[in-house]
Amino acid sequence: MSEIKTQNVHIDSHEEHHDDHAHHETFISKYIFTTDHKMIGKQFLMTGIFWALIGGALSLIFRIQLGFPEADISWMRPMLGEWITPEGRLDPEFYLALVTMHGTIMVFFVLTAGLSGTFSNFLIPLQIGARDMASGFMNMLSYWFFFASSVVMFSSLFIETGPAAGGWVVYPPLSALEQAIPGSGLGMTMWLVAMALFIVSTLLGGINYITTVINLRTEGMSFSRLPLTIWAFFITAVIGLLSFPVLFAAALLLIFDRSFGTAFYLSDIYIGGEALPQQGGSPVLYQHLFWFLGHPEVYIVIMPAFGITSEVISTNARKPIFGYRAMVGSLLGIAFLSFIVWAHHMFVSGMDPFLGSVFMLLTLVIAVPSAVKVFNYLTTLWKGNIVFTPGMLFSIGLVSLFISGGLTGIFLGNSAIDIQLHDTYFVVAHFHLVMGSAAFFGMMAGVYHWFPKMFGRMINAKLGYVHFWLTFAGVYLVFFPMHYIGIAGFPRRYYTWSSFETFSNIFQDLNAFVTIAAIITFAAQFIFLFNFFYSIYRGRRAPQNPWHSNTLEWTTPIEPGHGNWPGAIPTVYRWPYDYSKPGAADDYIPQTVPYSETPESNTDFENELAALEKESGVEEVDETKE
Amino acid sequence: MATTATIKSPSKSTWSGGQAPMKASYGKLMMWFFLLSDAFTFSALLITYGVIRYSYPQYNPEIHGEVFKFSTEYWPIPDYVFDGVPFLHGMHLPLIFVSIMTFILILSSVTMVLAVEAGHRRDRKDVEKWMLWTIVGGLTFLGCQAWEWSHFITGKEEGLKGVADATKFFGANLVQNQYGPQGFADLFFFITGFHGTHVFSGVVLNFIVFYNVVVGTYDKRGHYEMVEKVGLYWHFVDLVWVFVFTFFYLI
Numbered sequence: 001m002s003e004i005k006t007q008n009v010h011i012d013s014h015e016e017h018h019d020d021h022a023h024h025e026t027f028i029s030k031y032i033f034t035t036d037h038k039m040i041g042k043q044f045l046m047t048g049i050f051w052a053l054i055g056g057a058l059s060l061i062f063r064i065q066l067g068f069p070e071a072d073i074s075w076m077r078p079m080l081g082e083w084i085t086p087e088g089r090l091d092p093e094f095y096l097a098l099v100t101m102h103g104t105i106m107v108f109f110v111l112t113a114g115l116s117g118t119f120s121n122f123l124i125p126l127q128i129g130a131r132d133m134a135s136g137f138m139n140m141l142s143y144w145f146f147f148a149s150s151v152v153m154f155s156s157l158f159i160e161t162g163p164a165a166g167g168w169v170v171y172p173p174l175s176a177l178e179q180a181i182p183g184s185g186l187g188m189t190m191w192l193v194a195m196a197l198f199i200v201s202t203l204l205g206g207i208n209y210i211t212t213v214i215n216l217r218t219e220g221m222s223f224s225r226l227p228l229t230i231w232a233f234f235i236t237a238v239i240g241l242l243s244f245p246v247l248f249a250a251a252l253l254l255i256f257d258r259s260f261g262t263a264f265y266l267s268d269i270y271i272g273g274e275a276l277p278q279q280g281g282s283p284v285l286y287q288h289l290f291w292f293l294g295h296p297e298v299y300i301v302i303m304p305a306f307g308i309t310s311e312v313i314s315t316n317a318r319k320p321i322f323g324y325r326a327m328v329g330s331l332l333g334i335a336f337l338s339f340i341v342w343a344h345h346m347f348v349s350g351m352d353p354f355l356g357s358v359f360m361l362l363t364l365v366i367a368v369p370s371a372v373k374v375f376n377y378l379t380t381l382w383k384g385n386i387v388f389t390p391g392m393l394f395s396i397g398l399v400s401l402f403i404s405g406g407l408t409g410i411f412l413g414n415s416a417i418d419i420q421l422h423d424t425y426f427v428v429a430h431f432h433l434v435m436g437s438a439a440f441f442g443m444m445a446g447v448y449h450w451f452p453k454m455f456g457r458m459i460n461a462k463l464g465y466v467h468f469w470l471t472f473a474g475v476y477l478v479f480f481p482m483h484y485i486g487i488a489g490f491p492r493r494y495y496t497w498s499s500f501e502t503f504s505n506i507f508q509d510l511n512a513f514v515t516i517a518a519i520i521t522f523a524a525q526f527i528f529l530f531n532f533f534y535s536i537y538r539g540r541r542a543p544q545n546p547w548h549s550n551t552l553e554w555t556t557p558i559e560p561g562h563g564n565w566p567g568a569i570p571t572v573y574r575w576p577y578d579y580s581k582p583g584a585a586d587d588y589i590p591q592t593v594p595y596s597e598t599p600e601s602n603t604d605f606e607n608e609l610a611a612l613e614k615e616s617g618v619e620e621v622d623e624t625k626e
Numbered sequence: 627m628a629t630t631a632t633i634k635s636p637s638k639s640t641w642s643g644g645q646a647p648m649k650a651s652y653g654k655l656m657m658w659f660f661l662l663s664d665a666f667t668f669s670a671l672l673i674t675y676g677v678i679r680y681s682y683p684q685y686n687p688e689i690h691g692e693v694f695k696f697s698t699e700y701w702p703i704p705d706y707v708f709d710g711v712p713f714l715h716g717m718h719l720p721l722i723f724v725s726i727m728t729f730i731l732i733l734s735s736v737t738m739v740l741a742v743e744a745g746h747r748r749d750r751k752d753v754e755k756w757m758l759w760t761i762v763g764g765l766t767f768l769g770c771q772a773w774e775w776s777h778f779i780t781g782k783e784e785g786l787k788g789v790a791d792a793t794k795f796f797g798a799n800l801v802q803n804q805y806g807p808q809g810f811a812d813l814f815f816f817i818t819g820f821h822g823t824h825v826f827s828g829v830v831l832n833f834i835v836f837y838n839v840v841v842g843t844y845d846k847r848g849h850y851e852m853v854e855k856v857g858l859y860w861h862f863v864d865l866v867w868v869f870v871f872t873f874f875y876l877i
Contacts, residue, residue: 129643134652203663211655219644245663249670253816261801262812264674277801279698280809285677289670572643 025562033144035136036562040143041122042454045447047150048114049529054154055105056522062098065090067515069496083162092495096165097183099493101157103168104191106436108198109153111301113146115443116240119304120209120233122450126553127227129218129570131563134211138204145201149194156190164191167493169294172265172286176257179271188258192251199244199251206244209237218552220572225591227551227576228314228321231328232307235335236300242339243296250289257281287349291342298435299338302402303331305442306373309395311576312449313377315549316392317384318587320577322376330369330376337366347418356415363413370406374399385580385587389547390464391449397472398441404476405434408483423493426486429479437475444471447532452546456559457539463531467524474521481510548588550576555592573613657855661862664824668866671817675873678809696786702806704875710777724875727770728867731825734763735864742857745850750839753853757836760860764829771822778814814874821870824863831856 034040061080064073074088083094121139125132133139156163165183166175170191178185213234217226226234256262263278265286270276314321321327343351343359377399386392408430411417421427444467451459485507490497497503545554552572556564570592578589583601595602595610602610640647682701685694696702705720712723737759744752781797786804795804803811835856844850 134656138656203660207656207659207663210659211652214655215646215650215652217643219642221643222639222641225643241659241663242666245667246670249667249674252820253671253674256800256812256816262816263808264678264812264816278808280678280681280807282677282681285674288677289674292670 033140035132035140037121037125037133037136037139038454038560038564040139041118041120043143044113044117044121044146045454047147048110048118048443049532051105051109051114051150053525053529054157055102055110056525058098058102058105060519060522061090062095062102063515063518065095065495067512090495093165093182094162095495096167096181096493097162097187100165100167100170100183101153101163104153104164107168107297107301108195109150111436111439111443112202112240112297113198115439115446116233116236116300116304117143117146117205118443119229119308119446119450120205120237122454123229123553124209124212124233125216126453126556126560126564127230127551128213128216128221129552129565129572130212130216131565131569133208134215135208139208142201142204142208145197145204149197149201152190152197153194156187156194159186159190161185161187163187169287169290170254171290172254172257172283173269176254176265177269177271177276178258192255192258195251196248199248202240202244206237206241209233210241218569218572221591224325225572225575227307228310228324228327228331229304229307231331232303232310235331236303236307239296239303239335239338240300243293243300246289247293250286250293253289254286284346284349284351287346288343291345292339294345295342296338298431299334301439302435302442303334305398305439305445306331308442308446308449309377309398311551312391312395312445313380313399314577314579315449315547316387316389316395317381318387318579319380319384320579320581322379322382323372324575324577326372327376330372333369333372334366337362337369341366344413344415344418347415348422353415360413360415364410367406367410367413370402374403374406387547389448390459390461390468391445391447391547393465393468393472394441394445394448397468398438398445400472401433401438401441401475404480405430405432405438409434420489421486423491424486425482425490425492428492429482429486432479432482433475437479441471444468444528449547450553451532451535451539452542452558453553453556453560455536455539456542457535458542458546459535459539460531463527467528467531470524470527471521474517474524477517478514478521481514485510485514545590548586550578550588550590552591555590651851653851653855654858657858661858664862665866668820668869671820672869672873675813675817678813682807682809696784696805698786698807700806702810707778707805708774708875712773721875723770723774724871727767727774728871730763730770731767731864731867734760734767735861737763738857738860742850742854745844745853748845748850750842750845753839753844753850754836757832757839757853761829761832761836764825764832764860768822768825768829771818771825775815775818778811817870818874821863821866824866828856828860828863831859 030036031039034043061076064071069089072088073090074084077084080094083091085091121133124130153163161182163183164170164175164187165181166188170188174180175184175188178188213226213230253262253264257265257278261278263281265283266276266278266281267283268275269278310321310327341359341363343355344363347356347359381396408426412421412427412430448459448464451457488502488507490503490507542558544558547554552570555570557566572591573594574589574591576591578584578601580587581589581598581601584598585600589598589601594613595606596613599607599610646652679701683699685700685703687694690697690700694703694706696706708724709718709720710723711717711719737756741753741756741760744756779797779799781795781804784804785794785796795802797804798811798814800812800815802808805811835852838844838852839850844852
């Protein structure tokens with residue numbers, strides 16, 4: 001604090017305000033209703049970790065059912081109560097609820113809120129050189145809407161009829177008719193309420209991220225000097241802003257169909273021989289609306305992980321990111337394409353086959369920008385002085401998982417092949433690798449890499465290595481066998497296949513293997529949890545710039561206060577990837593170092609820039625070097 | 627890709643950081659991005675309308691009889707549904723009333739433009755006046771919509787024979803209506819209702835801003851940017867109505 005006061009001489013009123021703020025901080029304004037983007041980021045992270053544990057635990061319960069259908073699981077009764085039948089088996093209805101909640105939690109609460117929410121909040125102001133988000137208040141609201149949504153979704157786990165059970169996509173008519181299954185009752189209503197709150201949270205957050213990146217970049221931080229993390233968060237927020245409202249519309253219409261007797265999605269339905277009055281709606285319409293969000297959603301999940309990976313790989317390979325512009329371009333390309341491929345989820349929903357071939361073509365085109373990213377990661381690593389920090393390992397893990405999972409996407413994108421593979425474990429294997437695990441690895445890379453900035457301490461690297469290798473091996477052991485199970489024709493979301501000779505005899509051992517691998521992988525996460533919480537309190541004190549990184553967040557104090565920089569915000573003179581520049585003394589040159597101070601490593605063009613810097617203090621330049 | 631290094635000097639280039647590009651405040655940007663996302667919500671609803679509507683046949687005199695009458699077999703012609711005007715009972719005045727409503731809403735956009743313009747001049751009296759007219763326009767539109775809805779709900783003399791039994795049904799609710807397929811009334815209520823909610827929240831926002839103008843908040847602040855921000859929202863709501871009007875009444 002004394003440091004801040006010495007700077008008071010030349011701070012503007014804005015900073016004074018923040019200074020002021022720090023003095024009146026109470027526990028509530030600092031940790032609970034905080035408007036500090038760093039604390040809000042941590043709130044999202046903690047809530048995300050909580051949800052990841054719940055989501056993971058749910059998956060273990062249904063994995064045990066799949067791997068060991070004959071096992072006596074009455075020992076779970078203290079926790080699951082009536083959901084364990086008197087014979088000690090899992091209740092089939094609850095199985096459906098488990099897969100539904102696992103999907104919903106992992107996609108929305110962990111990999112959207114937990115990933116985007118954590119790192120967009122934490123990193124955007126720090127890396128663009130801003131004191132906070134454009135609106136700290138809206139940012140706080142964003143977290144608390146998410147929290148309210150979490151409370152509703154969490155409570156739905158405990159109601160008598162169970163949580164929503166129509167799959168995470170909640171297709172009508174199953175989800176629209178309360179009498180369809182127990183999970184379509186109160187659980188479904190709570191699901192919809194929670195999602196409506198969640199969408200509000202996402203929009204509040206997204207609008208904030210976008211305006212912050214546009215308006216609050218520090219002097220010299222042009223778009224072509226933005227770290228790729230920020231590009232990724234920015235484009236992710238735009239995708240969310242355009243796709244979540246469509247889910248909102250779809251959910252509102254579904255609520256009306258459920259509760260007020262309308263017929264937007266319902267037509268010609270008979271229950272117990274009785275015709276329902278609803279006529280003229282279209283269930284396929286819901287699928288279109290849902291997947292207009294649902295498909296961009298998978299990019300909302302993976303793109304922040306891409307951004308984090310770009311940053312971590314470049315820093316730890318001690319090399320400039322290969323093809324900065326291509327990386328930005330491919331993000332933009334993926335973002336654009338993500339809006340026009342949604343119907344590839346519906347090849348077998350009764351869509352016009354010609355339309356299917358159009359969506360197939362567009363889907364396969366996504367392989368191009370995705371491959372650009374993968375090749376650029378590999379070429380960045382090529383001949384680098386690689387430092388294997390845990391964050392780096394997780395980033396490289398992401399690249400590996402993205403390749404393995406992405407290749408099967410090329411099969412699934414073909415509308416003809418999809419007829420065989422649709423809704424089998426092949427699809428499950430595909431998206432768990434390419435989007436689930438890859439995004440999770442990106443999130444882990446981010447946590448390990450920015451842990452020192454978040455908590456001012458280092459996270460233990462040795463435990464990090466153990467965590468990485470167990471998780472990396474575990475993820476492949478879980479999801480690789482699923483491809484075979486899927487090609488054999490196992491449908492997803494089925495409680496049991498024991499009545500099929502082939503499945504119960506030939507593939508049962510593979511399923512048991514997957515289950516054991518899943519248990520080990522889940523258990524490995526507790527190593528991380530211990531490491532994470534132990535290091536927050538007992539970790540080694542972090543140095544100023546532990547990874548010798550170029551970006552702005554490492555120029556803040558080790559434990560930055562509200563307002564981030566005690567003095568003036570630093571000015572940016574160069575792009576963030578000047579690693580191992582020929583001629584330079586160090587193998588990194590932070591963004592805040594002017595070209596005039598590095599004559600030994602400047603190119604001719606940069607020397608011209610240096611001259612300009614001298615002329616006018618802070619220079620103004622159109623383009624970066626490259 | 628090194629291009630020219632333009633000489634800076636005091637004036638900086640728009641996107642190089644350290645300033646808000648094009649001098650747009652973050653609040654105005656946020657409003658624009660919110661409207662962008664809201665536009666997608668309405669687009670989803672209007673696409674829903676299109677999908678359901680075109681799953682039904684059009685009215686065709688050669689098949690369905692020379693004289694148009696309501697039927698669940700085909701989508702009704704809006705001219706025959708919306709032909710009432712207050713105090714002119716029994717007359718066939720297609721789309722007259724809704725045209726008046728639309729005109730009022732568009733006029734309120736004009737007064738909003740004048741309020742924004744007065745805000746630029748920092749003329750408090752003028753801002754007050756034009757904001758008030760905008761609020762009046764918004765409330766009138768909502769009142770008209772309430773009449774339109776109640777007329778739609780009450781229905782017409784002829785009614786529609788039920789399929790299952792011979793009883794006649796008059797007017798409309800979410801489950802049944804005399805004008806045509808169930809989806810017709812469902813969509814009408816949902817989409818015009820969703821738009822009406824937007825108009826209502828717009829009126830509330832306008833009123834809050836009006837109040838702040840009257841008590842001099844923006845004079846103290848030194849600018850009337852809030853008027854501009856709610857103005858953006860108000861024009862958006864107007865624009866959406868143009869589409870809703872086109873979809874439900876014109877085609």
